[in-house]
Amino acid sequence: MIFIVVKFKTKPEWTDRWLELVAPFTAATRAEEGNLWFDWSRSVDDPTEFLLVEAFRDQAAGAAHVGSPYFKTAMNELPQALASTPQIISQTIDATGWSEMGEMTVE
Template sequence: MIFIVVKFKTKPEWTDRWLDLVTPFTAATRAEEGNLWFDWSRSVDDPTEFVLVEAFRDQAAGAAHVRSAHFETAMDELPQALESTPRIISQTIEAGGWSEMGEMTVG
């Protein structure tokens, strides 16, 4: 699996509109055959920072994502709303999805 976390720092005037701006990109990515998840969160410490956690089945699925028309459109449209270049961690890991946390059991 390709596991990716990206931090996006928005311009203050775009912060409240960020999720609307990324909605088409999010929907198109989630519809990709090799996408496992594509989830947005907002930092509790910095309201202008959004965190994207995404995963793709394998290298081929990740490469197809980066070559997609919706990815290209996002790379053209999203910078207008950003304060700085996004920061990313992208790793290939041995996993097929989320596992239960061993240190905590509920129920």
């Protein structure tokens, strides 16, 4: 699996509209055959920071995502709302999905 985490720092005037701006990109990505998840979170420490956690089945699925027309559209549209270049971690990991946390069990 390709596991990706991206931090987006928005301009204050775009912060409340960020999820609306990325909604078409999010919906299109979630509909991809090779997409495992594409989830947004907002920082509790900095309201202008959003975290995207995404995963793709394999390299081919990740390449299809980056080559899609809606990816290219997003790469052109999103910078207007950003205060800085996004930071990313992208790794291939030996997993197919989420696992239960070993240090804590809820029954």
